[in-house]
Amino acid sequence: MYLPKPFIEKYRSILGEEADDFLKTFDEESQSAYRINPLKKEQKSFSDPIPNTPWGFYGKVSGKSAEHVTGLVYSQEPAAQIVGQIAAPKKGMKVLDLAAAPGGKSTHLLSYLQNTGVLVSNEISTKRSKILVENIERFGARNVVVTNESAERLSKVFSNYFDLIVFDGPCSGEGMFRKDHEATQYWHEAYPAECAELQKSILKDAMKMLAPGGRLVYSTCTWAPEENEEVVKWLLDSYELDLIDVPKINGMVEGIGIPEVGRMYPHHFKGEGQFVAHLKDQRQPVTQKMKTSKTNLSREQLSLWQEFTREHLTISLSGLLQTFGDQLYLLPDGLPDLKKLKIARNGLHLGTFKKKRFEPSFALGLALSPDDVEQFVKIDIEQFELYVAGNIIQLPEQYKNGWYQVVVEGNGMGFAKVVGNTLKNYFPKGLRFNT
Numbered sequence: 001m002y003l004p005k006p007f008i009e010k011y012r013s014i015l016g017e018e019a020d021d022f023l024k025t026f027d028e029e030s031q032s033a034y035r036i037n038p039l040k041k042e043q044k045s046f047s048d049p050i051p052n053t054p055w056g057f058y059g060k061v062s063g064k065s066a067e068h069v070t071g072l073v074y075s076q077e078p079a080a081q082i083v084g085q086i087a088a089p090k091k092g093m094k095v096l097d098l099a100a101a102p103g104g105k106s107t108h109l110l111s112y113l114q115n116t117g118v119l120v121s122n123e124i125s126t127k128r129s130k131i132l133v134e135n136i137e138r139f140g141a142r143n144v145v146v147t148n149e150s151a152e153r154l155s156k157v158f159s160n161y162f163d164l165i166v167f168d169g170p171c172s173g174e175g176m177f178r179k180d181h182e183a184t185q186y187w188h189e190a191y192p193a194e195c196a197e198l199q200k201s202i203l204k205d206a207m208k209m210l211a212p213g214g215r216l217v218y219s220t221c222t223w224a225p226e227e228n229e230e231v232v233k234w235l236l237d238s239y240e241l242d243l244i245d246v247p248k249i250n251g252m253v254e255g256i257g258i259p260e261v262g263r264m265y266p267h268h269f270k271g272e273g274q275f276v277a278h279l280k281d282q283r284q285p286v287t288q289k290m291k292t293s294k295t296n297l298s299r300e301q302l303s304l305w306q307e308f309t310r311e312h313l314t315i316s317l318s319g320l321l322q323t324f325g326d327q328l329y330l331l332p333d334g335l336p337d338l339k340k341l342k343i344a345r346n347g348l349h350l351g352t353f354k355k356k357r358f359e360p361s362f363a364l365g366l367a368l369s370p371d372d373v374e375q376f377v378k379i380d381i382e383q384f385e386l387y388v389a390g391n392i393i394q395l396p397e398q399y400k401n402g403w404y405q406v407v408v409e410g411n412g413m414g415f416a417k418v419v420g421n422t423l424k425n426y427f428p429k430g431l432r433f434n435t
Helices: 005-027 081-087 104-113 126-139 151-155 191-209 229-238 299-312 362-367 381-387
Strands: 033-036 056-058 073-075 094-097 118-122 144-147 162-168 210-220 241-244 262-264 274-281 320-324 327-331 343-345 348-354 357-360 376-379 393-408 411-423
Touching: 033 104, 073 104, 081 104, 081 162, 081 210, 081 262, 081 274, 094 104, 104 118, 104 126, 104 162, 118 151, 126 144, 126 343, 126 362, 151 191, 162 191, 191 210, 191 229, 210 229, 229 241, 229 274, 299 320, 299 348, 299 357, 348 362, 362 411, 376 381, 376 411, 381 393
Parallel strands: 094 118, 094 162, 118 144, 162 210, 376 393
Antiparallel strands: 033 056, 033 073, 144 343, 210 274, 241 274, 262 274, 320 327, 327 348, 348 357, 393 411
């Protein structure tokens, strides 16, 4: 493939004897991979695991498969999976994914959080935030809010709030050249330095949100030292931060002049390009008061929701209930007041209040396992193909009329009404497809 001459010269200088092996990889195919979702009750066996990763596998995922529709699998490039693995949040943490779309790193972080704590998944682009919402919803997590904001505006609401911030910075994209050939067209010699200035400006606001004693994982999908080691040096000079050593697994090598950071090259590892640094804040923790979000349900709405949970759920969902119009959402506990922010997904969408009744959402049916509900209907793959195309399903037996979770291959894919032996179709119109 075409590579700019200054790019070739730059990496011949940086890599020396390894440069030929590195440059040859650009004529090879990019490597696809995916992760399995540990939040889903029913797991499957997959082949070709990525070494030294808890949930990663090599291979391609079909967007029309039951595994994808139920959120059991998520496509993510192999090298990119190292970022969430280095961050590895502990249960109960308050976490920010600052540049989150399309959702690979956020869903990876949610795998570690296991529906505890809170993840604020942010994307400044409105168009990309919608894709992020769709991927988060399919993953089925209950403890995430998706925001559509600048880092500057977020920092005014989340001052010293997050135990962990993951920032996969907008960069020159060198590590994606093989996957996205068009990325070479806008690369020029000064581009990495220009990107580094943007990264620093965002990091200035990110550091306002990091709680004393918290951790920052900074990553890019480029090899440019200007955007990687130079930005890390700037962070160390500007803030009370220390480096945490990144384990050098799967062919990862030390950074240029900074051995604690990690670089991934395609001639060392079956994947694309990635840089990652892990930093810890050295300030002493402080206690701070915060105005938190409050519920706004009417008595009637609360009564309707409680009635639905008594009849249909076997578990209690913890968190803060809030309505937006006639839509009911469940927010993670301990969030500040979010009224001044643009919200793309205000927690888990539970459903809709209608006249004297409550209707459960598609998202709730994805977030629950069959063990969490009183009633579910299993459909086979043939019925699944009909259902995702928008068809009703004729069931082999009579059921009591009412709401049921639709289950395929052991995992939920929304709620639907059953009338006699007919499963009505509640698969969202915007997601329907023919297999």
